[in-house]
Amino acid sequence: MNDTSEKPLPHPAPESLHFWQAAREHRLEIQRCNACGQFWFPPALSCPHCQATDFVWAPVSGRGKVFSFVTYHRVYHPAFAKEVPYVVALVELDEGPRLLTNIIGVAPDKVACDMPVKVVFDDCNESVSVPKFTPNDAAA
Amino acid sequence: MIEPSRELRDACAIVGIGNSRLGRVPGVSSLDLLVEAMHNAIADAGLKVTDIDGIVCRGPDESYTHHQQIGARLGVNARFSTTLDNGGASQILGVALATMAIKAGMASTVIIGFGRDSWSRTHSSKEANLRNETRPDNQLAQEFGPEYGYFGAVAAHAFGATRHMHLYGTTRDQFGHIAVAFREHALRNPAAQMKKPLTLSQYHEAPPVVAPFGLLDCSLRSDAAGAVIVTSRERARDLRQPPVSIKGFGSFNNLRGWFADDNMVTTAAKKSGETAYRMAGIGPDDVDTAQIYDCFTYMVLAQLEDYGFCKKGEGGPLVASGALRMGGRLPTNTSGGQLSEAHAEGMLQVVEGARQMRHTYPAERQVTDAEIALVSGHGGNQVCHSTLILGRA
Numbered sequence: 001m002n003d004t005s006e007k008p009l010p011h012p013a014p015e016s017l018h019f020w021q022a023a024r025e026h027r028l029e030i031q032r033c034n035a036c037g038q039f040w041f042p043p044a045l046s047c048p049h050c051q052a053t054d055f056v057w058a059p060v061s062g063r064g065k066v067f068s069f070v071t072y073h074r075v076y077h078p079a080f081a082k083e084v085p086y087v088v089a090l091v092e093l094d095e096g097p098r099l100l101t102n103i104i105g106v107a108p109d110k111v112a113c114d115m116p117v118k119v120v121f122d123d124c125n126e127s128v129s130v131p132k133f134t135p136n137d138a139a140a
Numbered sequence: 141m142i143e144p145s146r147e148l149r150d151a152c153a154i155v156g157i158g159n160s161r162l163g164r165v166p167g168v169s170s171l172d173l174l175v176e177a178m179h180n181a182i183a184d185a186g187l188k189v190t191d192i193d194g195i196v197c198r199g200p201d202e203s204y205t206h207h208q209q210i211g212a213r214l215g216v217n218a219r220f221s222t223t224l225d226n227g228g229a230s231q232i233l234g235v236a237l238a239t240m241a242i243k244a245g246m247a248s249t250v251i252i253g254f255g256r257d258s259w260s261r262t263h264s265s266k267e268a269n270l271r272n273e274t275r276p277d278n279q280l281a282q283e284f285g286p287e288y289g290y291f292g293a294v295a296a297h298a299f300g301a302t303r304h305m306h307l308y309g310t311t312r313d314q315f316g317h318i319a320v321a322f323r324e325h326a327l328r329n330p331a332a333q334m335k336k337p338l339t340l341s342q343y344h345e346a347p348p349v350v351a352p353f354g355l356l357d358c359s360l361r362s363d364a365a366g367a368v369i370v371t372s373r374e375r376a377r378d379l380r381q382p383p384v385s386i387k388g389f390g391s392f393n394n395l396r397g398w399f400a401d402d403n404m405v406t407t408a409a410k411k412s413g414e415t416a417y418r419m420a421g422i423g424p425d426d427v428d429t430a431q432i433y434d435c436f437t438y439m440v441l442a443q444l445e446d447y448g449f450c451k452k453g454e455g456g457p458l459v460a461s462g463a464l465r466m467g468g469r470l471p472t473n474t475s476g477g478q479l480s481e482a483h484a485e486g487m488l489q490v491v492e493g494a495r496q497m498r499h500t501y502p503a504e505r506q507v508t509d510a511e512i513a514l515v516s517g518h519g520g521n522q523v524c525h526s527t528l529i530l531g532r533a
Contacts, residue, residue, distance in 0.1 A: 010283035020283075042284055048396070068306070068404065070298040071351040076291040078270075085351070088290045090299060090399055098399050102288050108351075113306035130287050 007079040009128050015043040018057050023129050026121040030097055032058040041097035062119030063136055064093040071108045087111050091133050105134035144390065144419035152239040153376035153383035153533055154494045156185025156251075156369030162482035163333035164259050165363035170199045171206075174255025175213045177365035181251065185369050186380030192369070194220040194241055194250030196234035198485070200257070201227075210253075220247040227519020228433055228485040229391065230254070231366075232526035235490060236389040238370040248371060254487035255365030262361045293435065294358055295350040296522050300404035301438035302352055307405065308453035312352055314460045315437035316343035319356045319479055321464040322434065326476025328466075328505050333360055334480040357437040359478035366487035368494060376533070383533040384497040387422070387512070390415025391526040398522035407439075408525035409446035409516060416514075416527035417448075424448035427529075428510035429496050430470055431489035433518040434477040440464075443516055444472075447527075471507045486517040493530050 012020050022029040030039045035052035039060070046053045069089035075081045087103040089111065103111050104120070116139035121129045158180025160173040168176075174197065182189055195218050199206045206223040220241045224230035231254050238250035262269055285291070304310050320340055326332035338356070346355040376383035392411035394403040417423055424447055434440045441455035449470055450458045464472040475481045475492040482488060493513035499506060510532075517526040 007289075008286035010287045012283055016283055067399075068299045068303040070295045070302060070353075071348075072289060072295070073348040073351060077286075077289065080289040083289060085348075086289055088288050088295060100284050100288060100290060100399070113303065124287070132288075 007124070008077070009124060010130070013043070015045055019043055020128070022057065023121060023131050024127065026129060028060050028062045028119050028131055029057045030060050030093070030095065031055045039093075039095045039097050041099060060093055060095045063139065064091045064117055064133070066090070066103065066111060066113055066115045066117060067092045067098055068113055069103060069111050071111075089133065091117055099131070102132045103134065104132050144388070144415050146419070146421075148239055148243060149387055149419055149421060150385045150531075150533075151373055152242055152370050152386045153373055154235075154368045154386065154530070155371050155376045155379045155381055155383055156181040156187065157491055157494050158182070158184055158367050159331065159488060159491055160255065160365040162331050162364045163362055165257075166260050168257065168260075168363065170203075170255045170257040170365070171209055171213060173257060173363060173365040174199065174210060174253050174367065177255060177367040178210070178214060178251055178253050181253070181367040181369050184381065187249065187369065189214055189216055191249050192216055192218070192251050194218055194238060194247030196222055196224065196237050196250060197253045198224050198230045198234070199255055218247070220250065226393070226524040226526070227521075228435065229517040229519045229524035229526040231485060231487040231490055232389060232515060232517040232528040233391055235368065235370060235386065235528055236391070236526065239386055239389070242370065242372055248375065250370045251367055252370065252490075253365060253367030254485050256484060257363045258361040258483065259363045292350070293522075294353055296398060297436040297439060298350045298353045299399070300442065301436070304405050304438065304442065305352065308456065310441065310456040312344070312354075313340070314441065314456035315357055316340045317460045317462075318434070318437040318440050318464065319343050321459075321462075322473045322477040323480045324465060325474050326480035329475050329481055332476045332481040333362055334476065353436060353438075356479075359435045359483045360480070362482035362484065364482035364484040364488065366484050366491040368490055373533070382498050384494045385531045385533040386528070387531045388416045388418070388420025388529040389527060390419065391524070393520075393525070394523040403523065405442065406452060407442050407446050407518070408523060409443040409518065409527070412525040412527045413447045416529050420529040420531075422512060422529065427470065427512050427514045429474060429493070429507040429513050430472045431474070431493045431513060431515045432472055432477070433486050433489060433516045434473055434479050435483075435518065437479070439518060440472070443518070447514065447516070466504070466507070474505065474507060485519065489515050489517070490528060493528065497530050497532050499532070
């Protein structure tokens, strides 16, 4: 198989390993500061709100809303040739942090800012699952 | 709020302006394109290469020791020499740094420039094109991006456009007015890459790239370079060209990120512009022409709001009113900009702003009686911004 036809998999930074390990087990976990109680993302070893270094990986609801989104029509990477048009979105979790992700299970032209969404996990292979989001009709 | 230095207002001037051949210049490296622009700027100023004792420059993102390679090609040593790392905000920052270095007595005559070979490297082969599309620079994220099919600056800026459209009802039709106005300006510029007229309906018919952006919302891939020379006001009086006064500058960096806060709608241009206006002692009503960093149509609209030319959210009606065209309320990107002249990461906006202040253009390209030009720079990961205010000396 031509290696350019495979979708890129995440190459985690050391501070992100826990996020991807939890995702593999279909849990969405985000760092929460033990000093100020706020969440942050993307992963880092100190809190961007209060600079404390004491944190826990805390499970989050997996619910949020679309802050903004774009629809790829052009194929930038050959592995996505069969996906276009596909939606890349910035989802704001109920807990505050914003995650870059895909919105799936809905036609691209039905996606809208502020639309409620919930997490689902896409199993890429035996060791990698990627959190994506789908409309949360219960909250609409 | 800290107060920008009034001592720097009108302390230095741009005395030399140059650009390379623009558009498609196969067989010439980014370094040699920049040297071509620098030689033109030096000749324009009536200086010799050995008069240059400062270099602040930048090239393609992967360049290392860029200013050293440029100095070697120019054949000069320098008291003050460096390369900046703020993406498209670097070039105005270079002018600011030159002014500070001159006032600090670290250099007398500083050349600032940027050059790239983006047309050549995109179109040289299919492999080069893929590499360019998926690995635009060595800062590419290895997670939280590629696995979702998230690549490229088009999408990053399109996120801002979507949000602005959601909040304020801004339309693609309004984005189209920006593309059409700048194309009209390019047709008056013989050096411009784009040579054909553009209508609003052609804008809408162009293929989508990353919605809401279509092809004509996106700036050009160009082989292009520009350069300017800065020296003290006193020295400028003795040189060949009418000096263009550096009245003020500013910068701001939303380092918390493009996706944080409201940064994709209210950009770092707002605070950068406030600093520059205060240094220059002017406000938006005093600006006669704007040269705005137009990597994408939406970014022009957002920055016009952030610079105070209208309220936040009213950029759509402003651009649709014809304000940006020659003869309009605020003629903007009068060379055609990065959407239609050539893309050199904001350097050609500095070049055009300075040329407008010389009043040496033929009437069809000259903003009538223009006394003040505002130039913007935007870049990095969409969060670095710089502002330059130029005036007739």
